[in-house]
Amino acid sequence: MAISTVHYEGIPTLPTLSEVFTWQRQVFQADNSWYNGPTENGVITSPYLRAEANGAVLPVYASRATFSTHSFAYILVDEDTDFPIRLHLTLAQKRNRVVVLPEGRGVKAAITGDFDVDATLDGYGSFSFVFDHYVEGAFTIMVEKRARMPGRTSKREIYPGYHAMKDTCFEEENTVYVLKAGRHEIEHISLPSHSSLFLEEGAYLKVRYLPENGVKTIIASRNTADVAILGHGLIDYSAVPSSVATGFALNHVKGITVQNLTLINCMSWCLCFTNSERVFVRDILDIAYRIFSDGIMLSDCVQGEVCNCFLRTGDDAAECKSTGDGSTRTNDIYFHDLDAWTDKAVAYGIVFEDNYDTHNVRYERCNVGFALPNWSRHLGSITVNTGNNPNACDYDISFTDTEVYYTLSSAITICAYEGAIRDVRVKNLSVRHNFHEDPVLIWLRDGEKAAIGRIDLENITVAGVRLCEENRDDMIAVLDPDGKVDRKDIHIL
Numbered sequence: 058m059a060i061s062t063v064h065y066e067g068i069p070t071l072p073t074l075s076e077v078f079t080w081q082r083q084v085f086q087a088d089n090s091w092y093n094g095p096t097e098n099g100v101i102t103s104p105y106l107r108a109e110a111n112g113a114v115l116p117v118y119a120s121r122a123t124f125s126t127h128s129f130a131y132i133l134v135d136e137d138t139d140f141p142i143r144l145h146l147t148l149a150q151k152r153n154r155v156v157v158l159p160e161g162r163g164v165k166a167a168i169t170g171d172f173d174v175d176a177t178l179d180g181y182g183s184f185s186f187v188f189d190h191y192v193e194g195a196f197t198i199m200v201e202k203r204a205r206m207p208g209r210t211s212k213r214e215i216y217p218g219y220h221a222m223k224d225t226c227f228e229e230e231n232t233v234y235v236l237k238a239g240r241h242e243i244e245h246i247s248l249p250s251h252s253s254l255f256l257e258e259g260a261y262l263k264v265r266y267l268p269e270n271g272v273k274t275i276i277a278s279r280n281t282a283d284v285a286i287l288g289h290g291l292i293d294y295s296a297v298p299s300s301v302a303t304g305f306a307l308n309h310v311k312g313i314t315v316q317n318l319t320l321i322n323c324m325s326w327c328l329c330f331t332n333s334e335r336v337f338v339r340d341i342l343d344i345a346y347r348i349f350s351d352g353i354m355l356s357d358c359v360q361g362e363v364c365n366c367f368l369r370t371g372d373d374a375a376e377c378k379s380t381g382d383g384s385t386r387t388n389d390i391y392f393h394d395l396d397a398w399t400d401k402a403v404a405y406g407i408v409f410e411d412n413y414d415t416h417n418v419r420y421e422r423c424n425v426g427f428a429l430p431n432w433s434r435h436l437g438s439i440t441v442n443t444g445n446n447p448n449a450c451d452y453d454i455s456f457t458d459t460e461v462y463y464t465l466s467s468a469i470t471i472c473a474y475e476g477a478i479r480d481v482r483v484k485n486l487s488v489r490h491n492f493h494e495d496p497v498l499i500w501l502r503d504g505e506k507a508a509i510g511r512i513d514l515e516n517i518t519v520a521g522v523r524l525c526e527e528n529r530d531d532m533i534a535v536l537d538p539d540g541k542v543d544r545k546d547i548h549i550l
Contacts, residue, residue, distance in 0.1 A: 063131040080098065103128035123429070125192040133202070134181070210231040274302050289319075320345070425438045470500065477510065
């Protein structure tokens with residue numbers, strides 16, 4: 058079978074669990090408030106487990122999340138006929154139970170000894186192993202097709218080392234820029250039209266921030282067409298101060314593909330597309346804990362598809378917004394087969410910023426592992442949230458076939474600060490473990506500047522209880538200080 062993995066050289070190993078705990082604890086300040094500043098060693102060798110696929114050893118890495126260290130590894134597959142894949146894990150400590158998320162993909166794991174776990178993987182995607190129903194020690198395996206270098210007229214190879222900003226503001230079109238395997242230190246990369254950035258397997262990009270450069274984003278393309286950024290490489294933003302720049306800013310791009318990347322500890326909005334058309338995102342692993350480290354954001358984009366990603370973020374995971382200039386308006390956006398764990402904010406939906414209308418956005422088979430935010434009532438796994446423009450409307454938004462394993466927040470929130478929300482459909486939502494008193498929250502914050510219209514809720518099950526007319530008042534909380542929400546607009550189907 059032609060399977061392989063990804064190996065990054067020079068990843069440190071912390072010799073004791075005490076040092077691992079100290080490293081993980083850097084996500085908080087001394088007073089237990091969140092720490093958003095720079096750190097070193099965004100990735101370490103995982104102290105929690107070893108992994109083998111079909112008998113071959115897989116390197117397992119780990120990154121900080123807000124409430125736990127998260128381990129991850131890769132299996133790269135050449136052909137569909139290479140399945141099934143036998144996965145064996147050797148744990149560092151004894152566990153009593155294991156579940157593989159999302160459960161709907163049907164992967165069963167068995168604890169076969171005090172420290173051994175076996176499972177069989179039959180397809181692509183992310184598979185997250187959770188032990189004893191707890192986030193600590195969780196492990197995600199990404200099963201992907203091996204990335205192929207794009208065909209361009211020219212190829213330029215960039216070897217490991219420090220790359221000043223002037224050396225990576227690429228200008229030649231019809232060129233694939235190849236970052237070779239090994240450690241690269243970068244300040245900024247920009248891409249012209251008809252170009253590709255290809256990260257070889259094992260390319261490790263460490264971002265260094267120099268204030269004098271004045272950059273507002275680390276990887277950028279603007280007013281371009283036909284751009285691709287892909288390859289099984291890792292970008293570590295840990296050393297960059299918080300909110301000084303975005304991870305990716307892809308603005309006014311017509312035809313953009315981003316695929317296969319691993320993104321660690323972004324300091325602000327991570328993978329951002331604005332006023333762009335024909336956006337395609339696939340096979341992204343994103344782990345971050347800092348506030349504002351939103352994962353994948355499509356703002357005022359047309360024809361977008363985002364699929365097969367694992368996102369554990371310090372802010373919203375996969376969302377639409379409207380922060381653009383009005384040259385394009387959100388339309389025909391399709392998120393599917395995503396897996397998100399949310400430590401601080403929303404998993405999926407339309408969130409707050411509303412320069413213009415947002416419509417025709419679909420989420421299908423987008424699942425949530427652990428939804429842990431509890432600092433604000435409006436946060437939910439599925440959310441439609443208008444914010445800053447009373448003239449904007451979010452409408453024709455749908456969520457279908459959603460699985461939530463464990464949540465401390467509402468499963469569904471519809472929250473209008475300003476602007477209108479209508480024609481939202483949630484169908485086939487199942488919540489396994491619910492620890493919030495309001496599974497569904499409808500909240501009209503300002504009856505003069507905001508409005509909420511038709512909401513359809515079909516086949517919603519929370520902790521084994523299906524939403525129906527008889528338990529409507531127990532499962533749906535309506536916060537409506539001005540009495541402007543018509544309860545007849547909330548349809549239980």
